Amino acid sequence: MAWGKTEEQKEAERQQREAEQRQAAAEQAAAEEQRRRAAYLASPLGRAEAAYANGDGFFQFTDVTAALNGQPSGFGSSGNSIRHGDGGVSQLAAIEAVGWHLEHVDHVFVETGATSTNRVLATGQGTVTEGAIHAFYLFRRVAHARA
Known part of the structure; x- marks a missing residue:
């Protein structure tokens, strides 16, 4: 039995970490976009557009x-x-x-x-x-x- 991890196991763990980092970055970008959108909708221009669309x-x-x-x-x-x-x-x-x-x-x-x-x-x-x-x-x- 070999000691430590095989190269395949190390590569699989590296790929798993990269996938988790990409997922976290995507979630952070989505949350930032949601914050920007909420701030825009609360701004006078965002409220003006909503009121106009509402008639x-x-x-x-x-x-x-x-x-x-x-x-x-x-x-x-x-x-x-x-x-x-x-x-x-x-x-x-x-x-x-x-x-x-x-x-x-x-x-x-x-x-x-x-x-x-x-x-x-x-x-x-x-x-x-x-x-x-x-x-x-x-x-x-x-x-x-x-x-």
Whole structure:
């Protein structure tokens, strides 16, 4: 009786490992594709396409266009900074290409927090505000959209 594995046994095990690796890679690729598809369907464009296919007459979505972040200072002064988004113009154009027409846009500032502290070397208070500017986009279905 020989010690160890034969060359045929080693080759069969190598082929089995390779097959298992290919199967795992295929499962991982399928899971990644499913995650990408779910993210697309949750995006404004994916939702717009679904609403259009459903025959809806209107489509609305909300997007954060800017955020205000505050940094309180030890002297009671405010240190607010604003971060602007890219405006989403290409996203709006893609939604219109589906067959929607941008009917109305509105913006609102949603405050998420504020801190006021007394100033140390001056009178009054310093206030730091935090929040975001939300844009509400309302689209109307266009009858002559591309297929």
